[in-house]
Structure formats: structure tokens, C-alpha cells
Amino acid sequence: MRFFRKSIKEKLDKFNPTSSKGNLLNANVSTNEQMLRDQFALCNDVEFRSIPIDEYSKILLVYIDGFCDTKALDESVLKPLIFEGITRKLEQIKTISELIRLQLLPVAKVKLVTTVSEVVDEVLMGNVAFLIDGESIALIAELQSLEKRGIEEPLSETVIRGPRDGFTETxxxxxxxxxxxxxxxxxxxxxxxxxxxxxxxxxxxxxxxxxxxxxxxxxxxxxxxxxxxxxxxxxxxxxxxxxxxxxxxxxxxxxxxxxxxxxxxxxxxxxxxxxxxxxxxxxxxTFWSGLQAAEDYYERSVYMTFIRWIRFTLLNIALLFPSFYVAITTFHQQLIPTNLLISVAAAREGVPFPGVIEALMMEFMFEGLREAGIRLPKPIGSAVSIVGALVIGQAAVQAGIISAPMVIVVATTGIASFGIPRYNLGFAYRLLRFPILVLAGMLGFYGIVIGVVSILIHLINLRSFGVPYLSPVAPLSKGGFKDIFIRAPRWSMNERPGMVQQNKQRIPEGQMPSVNRGSEKK
Incomplete structure (x- = not known):
């Protein structure tokens, strides 16, 4: 053991001449233990285990109970240390830490640290720290054992055809x-x-x-x-x-x-x-990536192009339909066909509120029901939102507070907002619906135009990490249109879309399936 202490001292004098400076580890394991106990004061889940090597030295293990793999700790560390000891091949080993690292720790990842703060950080990550008497370094063994959720299908981005695995919290x-x-x-x-x-x-x-x-x-x-x-x-x-x-x-x-x-x-x-x-x-x-779903690339291009046009239609309905209804019934009745105008007027007879107030009330109620359906427990959330919408809507119409056409308009708008694939982009349109609705109630179609133009100006000037938000439409890049308004066949999308890459080539040209391929094989 004296040989060990001499070699340790020579090595440490070269490696760490200023061991008393800062929060560096000390060569005395008892001093290190006290410093660590001060750091982990009132942390009852932190375990300190001392294992004597001989009458002169000991090894201190520091770990968090429930955060590290205690079974692996017992099998890979404690059992070899306690039952097998450290008496093998002493002539090839110069330090105790090297002996443990090379001989007695069958762990995938092992590293050395030199400061108390590093030891604290590693222990808090679920690793096990080994402090050896006579050395001002600590050995860290990665033995984390975290309870983790299994890989499941994402609830927020379901697909009919495509992979079913999703990210977890690990x-x-x-x-x-x-x-x-x-x-x-x-x-x-x-x-x-x-x-x-x-x-x-x-x-x-x-x-x-x-x-x-x-x-x-x-x-x-x-x-x-x-x-x-x-x-x-x-x-x-x-x-x-x-x-x-x-x-x-x-x-x-x-x-x-x-x-x-x-x-x-x-x-x-x-x-x-x-x-x-x-x-x-x-x-x-970009704006367009918010309108693209994962399933767009697992089905045939013809189908997905049709679905994308439906999405663009639903996007406009979600933003403008209530405002359009309020503007046309309040300021521009001459644009409504006579039969429809008579029907709307009859439905609105006796309603005490102007169209814009009526729309705002219904929109607030719809958003409240949607939020309640999300926050309530799953078994009753959907039932409360559906029953609430039916009961409140029917009762409001029968009481003459809300007109039936307004209920239809708000319900259609809500359904359209669910067609936007990305929840956060859909939330933006739900938020912008209210100011445009107020503008439509004040200025009619002129207010709608002012609102839409303001949104377009904002989108054109918006950047995401320096990339234009509307690219590749503004600024214009013809190659990007293959994956914006349509979903072109995979073999035709030769270049990567957008302005974020330095290597545009993705697929070599000339891979279009031949019309006569089947007859050629015959």
C-alpha cells in the first residue's frame, strides 16, 4: 500500500499541484465525504457507503437511492469489491482508481472528475461516484436507472398509414x-x-x-x-x-x-x-410546414394533393367565415340571394343583439367548450363538450338569444379549425378570428380586407432563424411549389425545398416510372 501512496503522490503532484485551491477534491476521502455531505445536506435520498480496503484506505460510494440501478451496482460493483477484493495483478496497476476502472467495474461508461461540483452534478444525474482514499480524483460510473414510459403512438399526430412510434420523456x-x-x-x-x-x-x-x-x-x-x-x-x-x-x-x-x-x-x-x-x-x-401532415408522404400524391386543397379551404373558412357572415348580413345584404335573405331575416327576427355581438358570444362559448373538453378527464371531456354544445345551442336558439344561422356558422368554423394539422398554427387562426370579426362588424368587407392585408404584411416580414416565413412562395422559388400547393410524386421532388440547406440535390433525375414498363418486361 505504501507503493500505492508513493505513486499516487507523484502522479497527483504533476496532475494537480494546487489541490487546496477552489473546490477541487482532496486526497483524504474523509475530507471529500464531509464536503459532499455539506452539499447534500437534508437530502435523505443521497446514500454514502464506505467500503474499507485495508487498515489504511477505503472507498466511498455516493449515489441517489431510486435514481441509480441498484441491482447493477450490487452485481457489478459491490460484489467484486467486497467478495473479490483488489488483490489481483497489483504489479500492472499504479493506482487504486485505475485498478477499479480497469478490473472491477464492468460498466459501459466510466470517467474521472476532479472537483466537488462535478461529483455533485454526476450524482444528481443518477450516476455513482467512487472516491478513493489517497487520490484527489473521483471515478464516475454511469448506472442510471430511470422509470420511463414505453414508446407509444403520439396522440396529437395520429396517422392512418405510417409509423406508430412516438417520442417519450427520456x-x-x-x-x-x-x-x-x-x-x-x-x-x-x-x-x-x-x-x-x-x-x-x-x-x-x-x-x-x-x-x-x-x-x-x-x-x-x-x-x-x-x-x-x-x-x-x-x-x-x-x-x-x-x-x-x-x-x-x-x-x-x-x-x-x-x-x-x-x-x-x-x-x-x-x-x-x-x-x-x-x-x-x-x-x-415556415408557414407551409404548419399545413403539412406526416401522412402526406405515406399515401399517393394524387390523394394528398386533393387533401391539401381541402386544408387550404378549411383554413380560409376557419379565419373568415364568421366575419364574412357578419359583414354580409350587416352591411352588404344586397349580395345575398332574395330567398336566402328572407330566410336569414326570418331567423334573426326577435334576436336582441347585432350580428357582431352574436358572433362574439358564440365564438367565446365554442372556445370555452373546446377548452373544457381538453382539460376535463377523458371519460367525461368529450361527453361534456358535445352535450354542452347541443344543449346550449338549442336552448339559445329557442330562447331567441342566438339565431340558428349563427350557430351553423360558428359550428362550421370550429370544424374547419380542426382541419389544420399543427395545433399551434390552428391556435393562431383561432386568435386572429376575433379581431377580424370586430373589423367586419365595424367596416364590413373593408374591415375584412384591412385585416387580411395586415396579416399578409406581417407574414411576409416574419422570419424564423433568418428564413422568410412564407418561403418558397415569398421570395418565389419555383422548385418549392412541388411540395406546397400540391404534393408531387416522390420521384419528381429532385431538390430539397426551402432555403435552409446547402446541398439541394436529393433525388437524381430520370426515375419517373415508364408507362410501358409492364409491356417491356413481357
Whole structure:
């Protein structure tokens, strides 16, 4: 053992000449234990276990009960240390820590740290720290054991045809789902830790050679500048890194689907994976990506082109239908056919409120029912929202407070808003519906035009990580139209869409199926 102490002292004098400075670990394990106990004061779940080596030395294990894999700790660490000892091959080993690292720790990941703060951080991550008497370093063995949810189908992005796996709250499971689909060393993953207290792991994913370096560096810069006490979900980061915080339109896409993330990475975008949340952020986001669903790329192009046109129609209905109804019944009755005008007038007879107040009341009620259906427990949420809408709507019409055509208009608008694939983009349209409705009640069609033009001006000037929000439509890029208003066949989308990649070529030309291919084989 004297040989060990001499070699340790010589090595430490070279490695750490200023061991008394700062919060570096001490060569005395009892001193290190006291410093760690001070750090973990009143933390009853932190375990300190001392194992004597001989009459001169001991090994101290520090871990959190319930956070590390105690079964692996018993089998891989404690059993060899207690029953097998450290007497083997002493002539090849110069330090006790090296002996443990090379001989007695069958653990995939082992590393050395030199400061108390590093030991504290590693223990709080679920790892086990080994402090050896006579050495001012600590050995860290990754023996995390976290309870985690199984991989399930995402509830917010269901598909008829497509993969059924979704992200979970475990960071490494999420990155493995992405790596499983993109098996290339060019998929880069860079790690950060954010949050003074939570120290949440955040990883930035991009494909080298496809993603623009300027966008990758901008993402790293914005995330690296965040100073916050806690990060409990990806939404915490979203507030700090978006370009225009007060815009109603989302500038960062979030998804629970690994295939959506992989498709975005292959287009040159950057993904941000945050620990403890199943929602992965994708930047930059464009307006058109908010209207695209995962299933668009698993069905035939003819079908999906038709569905996309239905979505564009529903988008306009969700934004303008109540405003159009209020404007045409209040200011522009001459545009309504006579028979329809008589029917609407008869339905509105006896209604005490003007059209705009009537519409606002119904819209607020519909949004309240929608929110109640989401927040209530699942077994009763849908029942309350459906029964509430039927009962309140029917009662309001019979009482003469609301006209029947207004109920139809608001219900149609609500159904149309459900046709927008991305929830956050749909929320933007639900929010903008109210100011346009007020403008329509004040100025008629002129108010609607003012509202729509204002929204278009805002969208044209909006940026997401420097990329125009309406690209490739504004600025115009003809190649991008193959995946905007239509969903072209896969073999015809030769270039990656948008302005975020440095390698545009995606599919070689000349792969269109031949009409006479079957007859040629014969």
C-alpha cells in the first residue's frame, strides 16, 4: 500500500499541484465525504457507503437511492469489491482508481472528475461516484436507472398509414429513435445543459453537409445565451429562441413523431431535443410546414394533393367565415340571394343583439367548450363538450338569444379549425378570428380586407432563424411549389425545398416510372 501512496503522490503532484485551491477534491476521502455531505445536506435520498480496503484506505460510494440501478451496482460493483477484493495483478496497476476502472467495474461508461461540483452534478444525474482514499480524483460510473414510459403512438399526430412510434420523456430514447432512421455518421448530436437548478440536458441535431452552418451556429448561439433557473419542457426554450415573441404565428415547429424530425433534418433543418419532454423542436419553421401532415408522404400524391386543397379551404373558412357572415348580413345584404335573405331575416327576427355581438358570444362559448373538453378527464371531456354544445345551442336558439344561422356558422368554423394539422398554427387562426370579426362588424368587407392585408404584411416580414416565413412562395422559388400547393410524386421532388440547406440535390433525375414498363418486361 505504501507503493500505492508513493505513486499516487507523484502522479497527483504533476496532475494537480494546487489541490487546496477552489473546490477541487482532496486526497483524504474523509475530507471529500464531509464536503459532499455539506452539499447534500437534508437530502435523505443521497446514500454514502464506505467500503474499507485495508487498515489504511477505503472507498466511498455516493449515489441517489431510486435514481441509480441498484441491482447493477450490487452485481457489478459491490460484489467484486467486497467478495473479490483488489488483490489481483497489483504489479500492472499504479493506482487504486485505475485498478477499479480497469478490473472491477464492468460498466459501459466510466470517467474521472476532479472537483466537488462535478461529483455533485454526476450524482444528481443518477450516476455513482467512487472516491478513493489517497487520490484527489473521483471515478464516475454511469448506472442510471430511470422509470420511463414505453414508446407509444403520439396522440396529437395520429396517422392512418405510417409509423406508430412516438417520442417519450427520456432523452436518449428519443435520440435513438432518430438515429434508428438516419444511420449516418453525418447526423451530428451536440449536448448542452441548461437550468441553474434542473440542469436539463438539451441536444442539437443536424446533418452535416445538408444543414447550413449559419443556421446551426445561430441555434447554438441562441440556446447558449439562455440563463434560467429551470427548464421543464421544450416550451421553456421556445420562448427564448423565437424571432418575434409577440407574433401570433409559431416560428418553431414541435412534434412527437420521429419520422417528422428525420424528414426535417434531411431537408436541412435543425432539431432540438430536450430531456423530460416528448416534444422535439424543429427550426426554422415556415408557414407551409404548419399545413403539412406526416401522412402526406405515406399515401399517393394524387390523394394528398386533393387533401391539401381541402386544408387550404378549411383554413380560409376557419379565419373568415364568421366575419364574412357578419359583414354580409350587416352591411352588404344586397349580395345575398332574395330567398336566402328572407330566410336569414326570418331567423334573426326577435334576436336582441347585432350580428357582431352574436358572433362574439358564440365564438367565446365554442372556445370555452373546446377548452373544457381538453382539460376535463377523458371519460367525461368529450361527453361534456358535445352535450354542452347541443344543449346550449338549442336552448339559445329557442330562447331567441342566438339565431340558428349563427350557430351553423360558428359550428362550421370550429370544424374547419380542426382541419389544420399543427395545433399551434390552428391556435393562431383561432386568435386572429376575433379581431377580424370586430373589423367586419365595424367596416364590413373593408374591415375584412384591412385585416387580411395586415396579416399578409406581417407574414411576409416574419422570419424564423433568418428564413422568410412564407418561403418558397415569398421570395418565389419555383422548385418549392412541388411540395406546397400540391404534393408531387416522390420521384419528381429532385431538390430539397426551402432555403435552409446547402446541398439541394436529393433525388437524381430520370426515375419517373415508364408507362410501358409492364409491356417491356413481357
Amino acid at each position: 432523452l436518449r430514447v428519443n435520440t435513438s429513435l432518430i438515429r434508428r432512421r438516419i444511420r449516418s455518421p453525418k447526423l451530428k448530436i451536440e449536448s448542452l445543459s441548461i437550468g441553474e437548478y434542473t440542469k436539463t440536458s438539451v441536444e442539437i441535431l443536424f446533418i452535416e453537409g445538408i444543414a447550413k452552418d449559419s443556421i446551426v451556429e445561430e441555434v447554438k448561439k441562441r440556446i447558449g445565451q439562455i440563463k434560467i433557473d429551470s427548464v421543464l419542457g421544450s416550451g421553456y426554450l421556445e420562448d427564448f429562441i423565437e424571432d418575434v415573441p409577440f407574433s401570433p404565428f409559431p416560428q418553431i415547429q414541435n412534434t412527437e413523431r420521429p419520422d417528422v424530425v428525420c424528414a426535417s433534418l434531411l431537408e436541412g433543418k435543425v432539431a432540438i431535443v430536450v430531456d423530460n419532454t416528448p416534444f422535439v423542436l424543429i427550426v426554422p419553421m
